[in-house]
Amino acid sequence: MLRDHLISAAHLSRDDIEAVLDHAAAIDADPGIVRGRHAGRVLALCFFEPSTRTKMSFETAMKRLGGDTIDMGAVESSSVKKGESLADTVRVIEGYADALVLRHPSEGSAKLASEFVDVPLVNAGDGAGQHPSQTLLDLYTIRENAGLDDITVGIMGDLKYGRTVHSLAHALTEFDVRQHFISPESLRLPRNVRYDLHETGAEVREHTDLDEVLPELDVLYVTRIQRERFPEEREYREVAGEYRIDNEVLADASEDLTVMHPLPRVDEIAPEVDETARAKYFEQAHNGVPVRMALLDGLLGGDT
Amino acid sequence: MLRDHLISAAHLSRDDIEAVLDHAAAIDADPGIVRGRHAGRVLALCFFEPSTRTKMSFETAMKRLGGDTIDMGAVESSSVKKGESLADTVRVIEGYADALVLRHPSEGSAKLASEFVDVPLVNAGDGAGQHPSQTLLDLYTIRENAGLDDITVGIMGDLKYGRTVHSLAHALTEFDVRQHFISPESLRLPRNVRYDLHETGAEVREHTDLDEVLPELDVLYVTRIQRERFPEEREYREVAGEYRIDNEVLADASEDLTVMHPLPRVDEIAPEVDETARAKYFEQAHNGVPVRMALLDGLLGGDT
Amino acid sequence: MLRDHLISAAHLSRDDIEAVLDHAAAIDADPGIVRGRHAGRVLALCFFEPSTRTKMSFETAMKRLGGDTIDMGAVESSSVKKGESLADTVRVIEGYADALVLRHPSEGSAKLASEFVDVPLVNAGDGAGQHPSQTLLDLYTIRENAGLDDITVGIMGDLKYGRTVHSLAHALTEFDVRQHFISPESLRLPRNVRYDLHETGAEVREHTDLDEVLPELDVLYVTRIQRERFPEEREYREVAGEYRIDNEVLADASEDLTVMHPLPRVDEIAPEVDETARAKYFEQAHNGVPVRMALLDGLLGGDT
Missing domain, CATH: 3.40.50.1370 (Aspartate/ornithine carbamoyltransferase)
Incomplete structure (x- = not known):
């Protein structure tokens, strides 16, 4: 230990x-x-x-x-x-x-x-x-709900600035996990993080559209898109709206999908999702x- | 429990x-x-x-x-x-x-x-x-000092805005307590609280002058009159001055009177009262x- | 006790x-x-x-x-x-x-x-x-490192405003300690503190120059000279610079010198001193x- x-x-x-x-x-x-x-x-x-x-x-x-x-x-x-x-x-x-x-x-x-x-x-x-203890509790939550072997994880939202995401993505390369990154073009993973992930030999894909990968996912890790990253309020609303989750968006997902979020959320995940068995973000915090x-x-x- | x-x-x-x-x-x-x-x-x-x-x-x-x-x-x-x-x-x-x-x-x-x-x-x-735990400690203090049966309680000061007062008054209706409310006209109990109290069948009286009821009281519960309730400083001083307690004001009260206050006080109760056996407001806080x-x-x- | x-x-x-x-x-x-x-x-x-x-x-x-x-x-x-x-x-x-x-x-x-x-x-x-518990931990640190009998202590820096210093100096008069006070003229011990110390019969000397006494010292207690005591930034820098300790300044001191400071320091003691056996200010805080x-x-x- x-x-x-x-x-x-x-x-x-x-x-x-x-x-x-x-x-x-x-x-x-x-x-x-x-x-x-x-x-x-x-x-x-x-x-x-x-x-x-x-x-x-x-x-x-x-x-x-x-x-x-x-x-x-x-x-x-x-x-x-x-x-x-x-x-x-x-x-x-x-x-x-x-x-x-x-x-x-x-x-x-x-x-x-x-x-x-x-x-x-x-x-x-x-x-x-x-923020390694956050990474450990994220891994714990994934392991408890989906296992850490032969799974597909989607990480969505602000992938450019989120330290949580970079750290988790790196740690997941230690396990048998396929990773998909879903974000607007302007908030893609930084080049150096992408490079590091590819170096490990891990299977890593990037998308701008959740629909492309949603049905394959065992875990969907949602992060907040911060208003302050955008010069214009209008532009922020447009982008944020495309990466917001509700039950309709999740219609094509696996019944066993584990939805995670490091919290606090603003409105990346509609409250109606909270009532479903997929919602694991409070459990994640408690972990x-x-x-x-x-x-x-x-x-x-x-x-x- | x-x-x-x-x-x-x-x-x-x-x-x-x-x-x-x-x-x-x-x-x-x-x-x-x-x-x-x-x-x-x-x-x-x-x-x-x-x-x-x-x-x-x-x-x-x-x-x-x-x-x-x-x-x-x-x-x-x-x-x-x-x-x-x-x-x-x-x-x-x-x-x-x-x-x-x-x-x-x-x-x-x-x-x-x-x-x-x-x-x-x-x-x-x-x-x-x-603020129910405040009400419980108020009741505890009354019970320890005067009992909760067949007693007369006066509640004085800002009766319009004080949640402490409304909650206590309501709880006292569960016991055999006569309640008197003493306040300036502008800070009377709100109509809905008065109505609720009367509905319970409790004995409830309102006064603008403490002298009218002081000798009958077993308990006098004093609250703070807040400066910010008055448009004019002068008006505040006048009103606050009439609802301030000192040993002279208490001359006609029972020797066994229990004086309470939810604290903090500003100058509703003169420090000279602290030294008397009637002062129970610190005991009340400790309860x-x-x-x-x-x-x-x-x-x-x-x-x- | x-x-x-x-x-x-x-x-x-x-x-x-x-x-x-x-x-x-x-x-x-x-x-x-x-x-x-x-x-x-x-x-x-x-x-x-x-x-x-x-x-x-x-x-x-x-x-x-x-x-x-x-x-x-x-x-x-x-x-x-x-x-x-x-x-x-x-x-x-x-x-x-x-x-x-x-x-x-x-x-x-x-x-x-x-x-x-x-x-x-x-x-x-x-x-x-x-601030008596500070004084007690200062005394404890001196006793652990140099004993409290037949020792020479120098107290340096802002001796005018520092309550830590006044309290320690007073307490040291209870022991067999020679005290030297080193400060700029404008930050000397206040007259009443000097008077009190002399009244006890303690051996007390004042200096503007550390070199005069450094070799005799068993303990050097450094305090911070506060910027806000000086009307001009330039004047502050000049004075503060003369009462700053580094290994060169300490070249003539005893190998066993105990250097103390109530902390936080700004730059009264150069970081290079931290590495020496003389530095006892973190131990002092821990005490x-x-x-x-x-x-x-x-x-x-x-x-x-």
């Missing part, structure tokens, strides 16, 4: 991933196996950018392990405002905690910070960079708890 | 109320009876509006039960700002927690939210709507802990 | 201080001696001014004792904004907690607040006043945990 910093999902082998997912599944089946295991241990939450669900789910995970959390609070009220460097901030905080979770707007900041601390540090998002419990339990040395 | 959502005190029967108050009294007498009972359980605090005391007292209550809390944080730093619906927010958060406490500026929001979640949800204030412990213990299924 | 409010380090005798430091050392050596001792107990954090490290280290201390914390939150979202007095705020909060930690911008506020509450209150900074554990354990009555 992982015992070191967790900076990027790209550092995780298939074995690493499966070990975390197996442990998460065991915890999900019987939370009693880890209850109280980390009593007296403290996890520091260092969020230089706001986050609701990532922070809350790390908090719950640590508390369900019997441990506790401390929160750096908002940057405006912290020492950072007085001009303290990230290296100093994390070196101070590591003295208060057994592990750190860091979210920071600058790509590469988690790697940098990890070089200054001895306790395990988890990257919970570094700008356009990585953050067992997956982060498994992760923290490993990092804190509990899985002996 | 309550095992469901708690949206409004109006849904509580006399038996429901007495069960909570009895359990609170038992906990107050010996906190050991529930200590550690909810270890590993998590209560999510979802405050879409700021609150100091309600939030802190729920936090303490949960922690004294051995459980823990997670906090959604300020709305400005949450997914709500990205346009997420209340229904989505609570459906995500229920996956992290065993119960939810919700405060929200819109009347009816707690009811709406409760329809989307399976874990118990407590309404901690929905705009001009309900939030055993009452919320009793409530949560019931909702979490601990009182078997 | 201390069982009362802790308002000022000036109230602490040498015996008081040594009792806390001894207990902190025992906890540091074996945290197991206090683990879980304060389960179910709650510490309220009342920070009327922002703080990262003081708050986080009190939180960790309480949690490592098995207890928990509740946080008043930012003033902007609290009852204070509605015009509540400090006396009312702390009287409400004491009902939720077994002890209070208070930071407030007004000098004397901690003393005032302590007169209204029965549970122990710790002053965590009252404006230009006191906040065992020292505050010892303090809270005493205040909560655990050291029987």
Whole structure:
């Protein structure tokens, strides 16, 4: 099991991933196996950018392990405002905690910070960079619903800016998964991500139209198209409207299709889909708890 | 004991109320009876509006039960700002927690939210709507100090806008309580609240002058008259001055009078009253802990 | 051990201080001696001014004792904004907690607040006043590294406004310590502090030049010179530059010199110093945990 910093999902082998997912599944089946295991241990939450669900789910995970959390609070009220460097901030905080979770707007900041601390540090998002615990909970949700072997996954929406998507796509290449990317031309996967995926030998296809691949999909991962990417409101509406899911759009999909979304959604998925068995996005969010419990339990040395 | 959502005190029967108050009294007498009972359980605090005391007292209550809390944080730093619906927010958060406490500026929001979640949800204030745990701690304080049978209660101040007052007045109709409402003409009880109270057959009187009823009162519940209700500062001062309590005003009151206030106060009650045996408003605030412990213990299924 | 409010380090005798430091050392050596001792107990954090490290280290201390914390939150979202007095705020909060930690911008506020509450209150900074737990962790760090007998301590930087410095200098007079104060003329110790120190009979010298005393020092305590103290940016740069430490400046110092800083630093100490054995400022920050554990354990009555 992982015992070191967790900076990027790209550092995780298939074995690493499966070990975390197996442990998460065991915890999900019987939370009693880890209850109280980390009593007296403290996890520091260092969020230089706001986050609701990532922070809350790390908090719950640590508390369900019997441990506790401390929160750096908002940057405006912290020492950072007085001009303290990230290296100093994390070196101070590591003295208060057994592990750190860091979210920071600058790509590469988690790697940098990890070089200054001895306790395990988890990257919970570094700008356009990585967010590996999100990737793990996405993989967990896919595995629970469709398995991770011989499946077809469609990833749709804003593929240009979404770190969630890049990280997941990369991790899926460790498994026997056919990947389809569906987006408007202007929000295609960045060239370097495409290149990396092809390098792994993975089967990767791009589309502008969901209909082309929908019937083949076992999993459809929808992401939000952000208003701020478009100069004109009109253009945004047009594009966003074409990548919106409702029951009519899904008419041709497999009955067993797993629909995922990292949330929050705005209106990429119509509420009517929530009522169907295909909707797994709330389950996906909830999976953050067992997956982060498994992760923290490993990092804190509990899985002996 | 309550095992469901708690949206409004109006849904509580006399038996429901007495069960909570009895359990609170038992906990107050010996906190050991529930200590550690909810270890590993998590209560999510979802405050879409700021609150100091309600939030802190729920936090303490949960922690004294051995459980823990997670906090959604300020709305400005949450997914709500990205346009997420209340229904989505609570459906995500229920996956992290065993119960939810919700405060929200819109009347009816707690009811709406409760329809989307399976874990118990407590309404901690929905705009001009309900705040049932406040009502329960008010009732507890009255019962501890004056009993809830054959007593006379005066409620004074801003009776037009105060949800605390409407909810308490309604709950008191379940008991053998004579109610007097004392306020300036412009801040009388709203017509619909008056109507509801009369419908129950309760004995209800309105006054503009405290002197008319003060000697009869067992309990005087004072509320704040808010500056912002008056177009002119001068007018506010005049009115507020008439509904301010000090030891001279209380000269004609019973020695055993219980003075209450939901706090924070500005200057509705002179500090000199604090030193008297009549002052029960800090005790009232503190009662939030055993009452919320009793409530949560019931909702979490601990009182078997 | 201390069982009362802790308002000022000036109230602490040498015996008081040594009792806390001894207990902190025992906890540091074996945290197991206090683990879980304060389960179910709650510490309220009342920070009327922002703080990262003081708050986080009190939180960790309480949690490592098995207890928990509740946080008043930012003033902007609290009852204070509605015009509540400090006396009312702390009287409400004491009902939720077994002890209070208070930071407030007004000098004397901690003393005032302590007169209204029965549970122990710790002053965590009252404006230009006191911050006794910082003083205790400073003393602990000096004792661990250089002992507290027959040593020479230099305190450098902004000696005019720094409450940390005044409080530490005062406490050091209880021990056999020679004190040197190094600062620009405009940031000398205030006259009243100088007077108080001389009154104790302590050996106290002032300098504008570090070189005059550096070779004699066992401990060098560096503080930040704040930009906002100078009308002109140019003047600030000149002064700050003269009181900046790097390995070249420290060439003449003892190999065993202990370099301290209350943190956050901006650039008073060059990062190259961090790599040397002299750098003790991160250790100093970390010492906040065992020292505050010892303090809270005493205040909560655990050291029987």
